[in-house]
Amino acid sequence: xxxxxxxxxxxxxxxxxxxxxxxxxxxxxxxxxxxxxxxxxxxxxxxxxxxxxxxxxxxxxxxxxxxxxxxxxxxxxxxxxxxxxxxxxxxxxxxxxxxxxxxxxxxxxxxxxxxxxxxxxxxxxxxxxxxxxxxxxxxxxxxxxxxxxxxxxxxxxxxxxxxxxxxxxxxxxxxxxxxxxxxxxxxxxxxxxxxxxxxxxxxxxxxxxxxxxxxxxxxxxxxxxxxxxxxxxxxxxxxxxxxxxxxxxxxxxxxxxxxxxxxxxxxxxxxxxxxxxxxxxxxxxxxxxxxxxxxxxxxxxxxxxxxxxxxxxxxxxxxxxxxxxxxxxxxxxxxxxxxxxxxxxxxxxxxxxxxxxxxxxxxxxxxxxxxxxxxxxx
Numbered sequence: 597x598x599x600x601x602x603x604x605x606x607x608x609x610x611x612x613x614x615x616x617x618x619x620x621x622x623x624x625x626x627x628x629x630x631x632x633x634x635x636x637x638x639x640x641x642x643x644x645x646x647x648x649x650x651x652x653x654x655x656x657x658x659x660x661x662x663x664x665x666x667x668x669x670x671x672x673x674x675x676x677x678x679x680x681x682x683x684x685x686x687x688x689x690x691x692x693x694x695x696x697x698x699x700x701x702x703x704x705x706x707x708x709x710x711x712x713x714x715x716x717x718x719x720x721x722x723x724x725x726x727x728x729x730x731x732x733x734x735x736x737x738x739x740x741x742x743x744x745x746x747x748x749x750x751x752x753x754x755x756x757x758x759x760x761x762x763x764x765x766x767x768x769x770x771x772x773x774x775x776x777x778x779x780x781x782x783x784x785x786x787x788x789x790x791x792x793x794x795x796x797x798x799x800x801x802x803x804x805x806x807x808x809x810x811x812x813x814x815x816x817x818x819x820x821x822x823x824x825x826x827x828x829x830x831x832x833x834x835x836x837x838x839x840x841x842x843x844x845x846x847x848x849x850x851x852x853x854x855x856x857x858x859x860x861x862x863x864x865x866x867x868x869x870x871x872x873x874x875x876x877x878x879x880x881x882x883x884x885x886x887x888x889x890x891x892x893x894x895x896x897x898x899x900x901x902x903x904x905x906x907x908x909x910x911x912x913x914x915x916x917x918x919x920x921x922x923x924x925x926x927x928x929x930x931x932x933x934x935x936x937x938x939x940x941x942x943x944x945x946x947x948x949x950x951x952x953x954x955x956x957x958x959x960x961x962x963x964x965x966x967x968x969x970x971x972x973x974x
Contacts, residue, residue: 663721663737664689667922671696674932693719697739700932705943712946713885714745715915717935735921739931740914741938743885746784749949752820752890753956754853759822762845767822768838772857775835776864777886780941781915784884786823789815789899818895856948863941879910886945 668689671677676696685691697717698706709715719739721732732738751773755766777783793815800812816824826834847854889897916938920927 663735663922664693664719667693667719667737667928668696670922670925670928673925674700674929676700676932690719697932697935700936701939705939708946708950709939709942712747712949713743713942715885715942716742716744718742732919735923736919737922738917738919739935740918741916741935742912742914743883744908746884747886747946747949749886749888749952750890750892750956751888751952752894753959754952755820755822755890757959758847758850758853759820761847761849762841764822764837764841765845765847766820767826767834768841768845769853769857770823771826771835771838772842772861774888776857776861777945779864780938781885782882783886783888784896784900784903785888786815786819786890786896788903789813789818789896792899792903793895813895813898815895815899818890820890852951853948856944856951860941860944860948863937863944866937878913880907880912882913882915883907885915885942886949 668677668682671693676699677692681695681699682692685695694717697719717739719737721737751770755770758766758769774783774785793813796812819827826837829837842854842857884900887897887900889900916935918931918934920931922928
């Protein structure tokens, strides 16, 4: 919302003098200025000045503030805001709206997200176009969730453990999780690393005199053998086979992993189609919400760290954006539901991430120190 502060001087309206016959004045008389309706700093004298104590020197203006008031009213009807909340937010509509939405998320859930990724939630009446904020128009607002630092999952140890439990179970776990993530968010995994390596090799071929100076990450060697086997039949067939394997395996040892995976997969099917409005323009897709590597500092991680150096150079799409009309309660409800589903999905995902990390520290005995690579959450 637009906030303008500027100094201004109020003009003092003067009343025209009444027309009447004037009495002759003595040459020694001192004329006093009429001060009707004006408070003076001192008793009247020839050069009296008006007081500025009650004159406003600044004002605050919120453009399209009625949209925020409609949103606050709708959030209150949904039970997400109270008069006490309004006072806590110092009667600021934007702060109240974001506070109410965060209240719907829940403190425990938000803490899990903050520990693993850098998400930022905002409510706005503008959209990005060529790097500039352009009003959405048509009485609409947008709630957005942006990611400026992605989470990290080292899944190799879990895949090995599941493969020891049953042949193909580790690969099936990986593919079901991967496809569920693809439906909801942008992730960086072996597929992105393979594409990066391919581009790197193509660049080397076009620079014959410098081609021997390139170092290739050899991503395929970093992929576990059980997953490399499934790649030979293609991604779609790998996903179908993975679903069949999980239907026939009910591992008691890793029951909590599989149960959380099932919840993630179900939530991914509740996604809604991404909305676009005229004027929306971004330089790139959403920044990855999660990096999936197999081992510490493997080829997938190396590729991500190289590409991550350029991901923040342009404006990226938000991880989630929902446009709605705040004066229409049904649209506000849909927007709240979409934000709720996105965050519920992330909550289950990062609980799984933390569970796998904790299991690895107890059983694998390896460090989970990630160093300080680009774009990864601390």
